[in-house]
Amino acid sequence: MENGEDRVRNEVSGSEAGNVFQAGTMHVALGAVGGGPAPTALASLPAPPVDLVGRGEVSEALLALLAPSAGDGGPVLVSAVAGLAGVGKTALALHAAHEAVRRGWFPGGVLYVPLRGYRPGAAVSGEQAVGALLRALGVRDHDVPPTAEEQTGLYRSTMARRAAEAGAVLVLADDASAAEQVAPLVPADSCHRLLVTSRDSLHSPGFPARLVPLGVLGAVEAGQLVATALRRARPEDGRAEAEPEALAAIAEHCGYLPLALQIAAALLVDDPGLPLADLAEELADTGGRLDALRHGDGGGMSLAVAGAFELSYRRLGAETARLLRLTTVNPGPDVSTEAVAILAGLGKPAARRHLAALARANLLAEQPVGSGRWRTHDLVRLYAARLLEQDGEEDHEAAWSRLWDHYVETARAAALHLPGFINGERRHSRFPDQTTALTWLDAERANLTTGIGLPETDARSILRVGFGLGTYLLHHRHHHKDALLVAARTLEAAATTHDSHSAAAALTSYASVLRKMEMLEAAIEADQKSVEVFRMLKDPSSESQALLHLGISLAEAQRFEEAVEAYTQALTIHRACGDRRNEILTMLGLAIVQAKMGRHDHAMTTHTEALALSEDPRMEAIALIGISRALQDAGRFDEAITALLRAHALHVELGDQYGEAVVLVTLATALDRVGRYEEAVRACTEALSLHRAMGNRHEEVIALGTLGAVLHTMGRKEEAIATFTQAVAVYEEFDHPDADSAREGLAKLWQTE
Incomplete structure (x- = not known):
């Protein structure tokens, strides 16, 4: 039975798109032992990838660094292509190297050194690499000096002589795992170039490389990679064209990672009768996805995504590896440095250091840089989650408890700053104002809504955060689908805890979401049930608020007489309660x-x-x-x-910028009606500025729509179209139900003379 290292060695070869499979030997010629000049190996590049899909822009950027004009005669320009295992670093480097040779940039030759930096027990040291390059340059065995320093000196002298006699040389050092492996390979003559590939972002004081980060493919390009591989194997294979949706699903499940896409393509080539939809369905199962993304029987030509990740994972320090495993406990797609620190029970500076180490290993990334938010590739997340499940020493339930408590308490503190969330608690000092509270909620929305949606999330924490989060989602960011999920889970939580008061309040929140989604009859039914429960609980204050909401729902359904009755009942109770x-x-x-x-x-x-x-x-x-x-x-x-000018002045005195902006839009409509167009434009523009500063995206759309209408009335058609186009873009951003009608209106405006 093979051990872990044998399995990893068997499952991973190059682990890059367009993999170069090694047979355990260097791609350089050994020096001659007998008489005569030693042979050279100055054209040792492996073949370029057959197809390099979706890498045009980064390929040109890399070629610009290899060009003779780059560097301005300074130190040797060293380029390091860095990225996740399987992202296609070797393929890109080989493509660029062959293209550079074709353009005649390296008349002195090309040297290729596979460093095997991540293979257990097989990594090539810097000293070994220098020795191999000396032999490739024609230095005989008995002329190679004994010490590493002397060998490096001879290598640089030989490269300098090569520059004078034949011209520039390109050295491609593939699959380096540390700067120490490649630092001795830097030539002295500035005409030469050193190109390195690594899963780590290689950079140190002694190795100032120009980093060329390589990410996953785009969705379209990922599908093209699979389709091209199928057609290359069998030109008559039409599955990709016949099943475009399944092809897109396969690409998505592969995380657009070239290695995973290549494996998926190989599986399809092996089984020409396999529908793409069947493979897509198999890969849709996150529990078995990593097992499915394996090709071969474990022999020398076997490939597996998990095996590629394992080689990178093994190089991590124990605490850094633990942190990677624990990040998979986070429910959403990204996580803040603060949350990671709480999750792992570390201080924030220590958490940041470990996160930076993971970023250097390209196992996660800070996106955008400087944001303090970290994201990992979907397949890496699955791999790390599997490790966490297998890891008996880690109590991930305690980690989840720490993290979820942080999210719940911070979300509640943020909700206290939101107008519309009525609660007896005072505003929390965690947030100085509404803007910072909304900024935090925006950043953590996916984590909060996903966490609430998990079946294992405890009911009491849902009740603690659900109402405030629902207010944020519904009234401040208008994420109706998320708001519906939160409202439904809050209802379930109230039922689980047998909390009738919370259940009635949750019904009101649920009705508000249904009303926003124009499901008016369902909203009325929920509001009516809420009124009944509060009446049964003999809570007149809450009953009157439920009646107020019922009146709103009935009014929107144009059941006006019933709305008047609900409002009248509510008024009676409000007055009795003072x-x-x-x-x-x-x-x-x-x-x-x-x-x-x-x-x-x-x-x-x-x-x-x-x-x-x-x-x-x-x-x-x-x-x-x-x-x-x-x-x-x-x-x-x-x-x-x-009246509106007076209302505006009151909001200004209160420092209520939200109310001020709402009044300005209403004022603009009134000004438009009496032909005071320039004043209307100024009011809308000011409202837009306020809403954008506060991040009120839905209100921004309303202001844009009003401004566009005024501009259209003034005959400023191009400005009106540009304004309406911005409004449509915001609608689409939130998948708003009015997005289709907004697009239709914009299309009609385009068509008008």
Whole structure:
């Protein structure tokens, strides 16, 4: 039975796209023992990859570094192609090297040294590599000096002589694992070039390489790689063209990693009758994906993605390896340095050092650099998660508990800063203001929603974070699908804990999401159940708030008489409880319904009564907005504008930039109605600036739409189209239900004369 090192050695050869399989010997000629000149090996490059898909841009960048004009006569330009195992570093380097030779840049020859830096027990040392290069340059065995320093000196002298006699030489050192392996290979003459490939980002004070990072392929290029391989093996193979969706799924499940894609293609070539859909279905199973991405029987030509990763993993320090395993506990696609520190029970500086070590090994990356957020390739994540499952010494449940507690408590602290999240707790000092709270929630949204969706997440933590997170998702970022998931899980959690009060509150939140998604009848049903539960619990304050929400749902469903009844019941309870704030909000909702029913005098009266009750400047501003709408409905635009200007001044005094921006958009609409277009444009532009500064993407769309309409009315068609195009882009970003209608409207605008 083969041991671990034998298995890894068998499963991995080059582990790069367009792999170069070695037979355990260097690709250089050994020096002659007998008389006569020693042979040279100055054209020892392996064959270039048959197809290099999707690497045009990085290939040109690498060629620019190899060009004779690069470097300006300074030190020898050393280029190091770095990337994840299997990403195609060797293929890219060979392609660039052959192209450079074709262009005549290296008349002195090309030397190729496979360093096998990640193979157990087979890595070539810097001294061995120098000795091999000397022999390739024609130095006889008995002329090779005994010490490493003398050999390096002779190598550089020989390369200098080669430059004078024949011209520049390219040295390609493939699969280095440390700067020490390649530092002795740097020639002295600046006309030469050293090209290195490595899974690590090789850079040290003694080896100042120009790093050329290589990432995975794009989705289209990944599919092309598989399709090209199938056609090359059998020109009549039409599976890729016949099953484009399955091809795209295979590419996605392979994480667009060239090695994985090559293995998938080899599996399909081996079985020409296998539908692509069947392989895609097999790879869709994350539990068995790494086992499926294996080709061969374990012999010398066997390839496996997991084996390629294992070689990199074995070189990690114990604490760094532990950190990689633990990052797979994080529920979302990326994780912050702070969260990793909590997850691993480390200080933040120590966590950052280990994360940087993993980034140097290209097992994860900080994206973008300097953001403090880390992401790993999907297949590496699966590999590390498997190690964590097999690792008996690691209590990942405790790690998960630490991490999830951090997410829950921080999310709750952030939610306390959001308007619309009513809670008795005071704002948390963790966040100085709403903007920083929203920034944190934006960064952690995927982690929070994925974590809440996990079946093992405890119900009480869901109840603790669900309402605040739902407010953020629904009212501040308008991620309706995520909000629906959170609302549904909050309902389940309330049922699990037999918490009737939380269940009724969760029903109200659930109804709000359904209303936003225009599922109005379902929303009304949920609101009605919420009212019934609060009534049964004899909680009049909560019952009246549920009635207020029911009135909103009924109004949006245009069931106006029922909405008036719900609002009236809510008003009665609000007044009995002395809840002035919700009394005013309910009156404003009632006034809107009255206006929609054509009862404009009643609407104006209700709005005016609400304004008279408003002792809070914020509520007064809301009432003024309602009055302005009623005035506009009555054609009294100048009075409406006056009311809006007063509301705007109140928000400015309060320092409420969100309310200020909302009023400005409403004001722009009123100004547009009376032909004060330039003022309308200024109001919209100011609102846009405020919403963008706060990151209010949904409100940004509303402001853009209003601005676009004003510009169109003014005959400034090109500006209107550009503005509407921005609005459509934001809609698409959030997969908003109005995205299709917005695109249709933009298309019609394009078609108008």
